[in-house]
Amino acid sequence: MGPSGGRAATITGLGIELPDRVVSNDELSKSLDTSDEWIGQRTGIRTRRIADPGVCASDLGIVAARRALEAASLAPSSVDLLITASISPDQIFPATASRVAYEIGAVNAGACDLSAGCTGFVYALALATGMVSSGIHQHVVVVGAEVISSVLDWEDRSTAVLFGDGAGAAVVSPANGGGRILGFDLGNDGVGGDMLSLPAGGSRMPASEETLRARAHYLKMSGSQVYRFATRVVVDSARRVLEKCGRNIDEVRLFVPHQANLRIIDAATRRLGIGDDRVYTNLQRYGNTSCASIPLCLHDAKAEGRLQEGDLVLLMGFGAGLTWGACLMEWGEA
Ligand SMILES: CC(C)(COP(=O)(O)OP(=O)(O)OC[C@H]1O[C@@H](n2cnc3c(N)ncnc32)[C@H](O)[C@@H]1OP(=O)(O)O)[C@@H](O)C(=O)NCCC(=O)NCCS
Known part of the structure; x- marks a missing residue:
């Protein structure tokens, strides 16, 4: 059974895309008053991927979504809904998802x-799970796609060093016994x-010469x-979702937190x-990588053999927002 008492849903395929360009802390130190030592100690970050000029969120999301469908052995024409989550969407409108769906052939x-x-990504996964569990849809693709480098102030060392570009996608379909999403x-x-x-x-602060x-x-x-908020909600929300699902922390085989800062993760864990x-x-x-961070983790964890069928994740x-979201699942792509 799924979280709502309907049919169970699961992630049946994952795909990612990363820009080729790797930018080290030392490289950033050439144009910003910062250092590898500061960034490494305060955040844990050593490198990030940065998209070439002209590359937008949907460009990365399209490739990630195609790969996720391939992994799920699902034809694009079978997708019922595609949701893109992003803090660096192509435009305010139309939706980045419209271009992604069009380009992958999700007709x-x-x-x-x-x-x-x-x-x-967690919010979109919750909506996808609800759609599949309720029977409204059969297959939903969730895409987290970011070219955050396009909205960073490259003169502000306190933010520019923290983020990176990338995309990750997951196909959510009815579970066939292997795994299931338990709750949010x-x-x-x-x-x-x-x-x-x-x-x-x-509309709150329209573009003008002054805003520029x-x-x-x-x-x-x-x-x-944000640091104080994050360390608090990660712990509270993790405990709440475990309680809702009747599970305890000792049963969790893999914890996949949003990848903002290693110190936040260490303090919370x-x-x-x-x-x-x-x-x-x-x-x-x-x-x-904002909305791409969790699917990037799931993809890499799987590639490294750290996600096995039945694992509580x-x-x-x-x-x-400020927003937060926890999801508990038994891993299984069928
Ligand atoms: C951003 C963050 C790494 C800063 O670490 P911190 O230990 O809180 O550092 P502070 O903000 O107190 O700044 C300490 C000093 O470092 C300086 N500093 C900031 N960025 C710097 C950089 N890239 N290089 C060198 N020094 C820097 C500050 O100017 C400040 O100097 P001052 O004491 O002379 O004023 C940390 O607050 C953080 O990770 N916050 C949460 C961010 C996050 O998760 N965001 C995404 C949520 S989705």
Whole structure:
């Protein structure tokens, strides 16, 4: 049975895409007043991928979605819905998902974007699971796609060093016995809306010469406030989803947190009592890829043999909004 008492859903295929260009901390130190030592110690990040100029979120999302469908052995025409989550979408509208669905040949699919900060992938996975569990849809593709480098202020060392580009996609379909998504805990606290945002370019602060001068079309963040929020919600939300599903932390085989900062992950996992051997991280090589971070982790963990059928897996996202979202699943691609 699925989380809502309907049929069970599971992830039947994963796909990723990363830009070729690897940018090290030392390379960033040439144009910013920073160092490999500072970035490494404060965040754990060593390198990130940066897309070439002209590459947009959908370009990466298209490749990731195609690969996820191949992995799931599913024809694009069988997809009922495609959801793209991103903090760096192609445009405000139309939806990035519309182009992704069109380019992969998902001719029978609806397509829409979802905005929930870096929690976008977990939120989209929750909606996909609901659609499949309820029987409204058979196959939903969830894409997290980011070219965050296009909205970073490359003169602001406090944000520019943290993020990276990439995309990850997952196909969500009815479970056939192998694995199943067990439940979610989703949350939002709008009081922290200004702690992490891209202030201008929407209806609240339309584009003008003044917003350009104020560099208000770039990502802004109060790092220390977001840090405090993140360490708290990761622990609380993880505990809530485990309780909702009647499971306990000792049963979790792999914890996959959003890859924002190794110190956030270390502090949270210490409080939760999960050993490093059960925590997956790849932010060291990719930085914070926002909505792409969790599917990138799942893909890499699987490639490294760290995801086996039946494993209890806990996903945990957090980000702008402020939002957070946890998902508990028994891994299995059938
Ligand atoms: C951003 C973050 C790494 C900063 O680490 P921190 O230990 O909190 O550092 P602070 O913000 O207190 O800054 C400490 C000093 O480092 C400086 N600093 C900031 N960025 C720097 C950089 N890239 N290189 C060198 N020094 C830097 C600051 O200017 C500050 O200097 P000051 O003390 O002279 O004013 C950390 O706050 C963080 O990870 N926050 C959460 C971010 C996050 O997860 N965002 C995404 C959520 S989805």
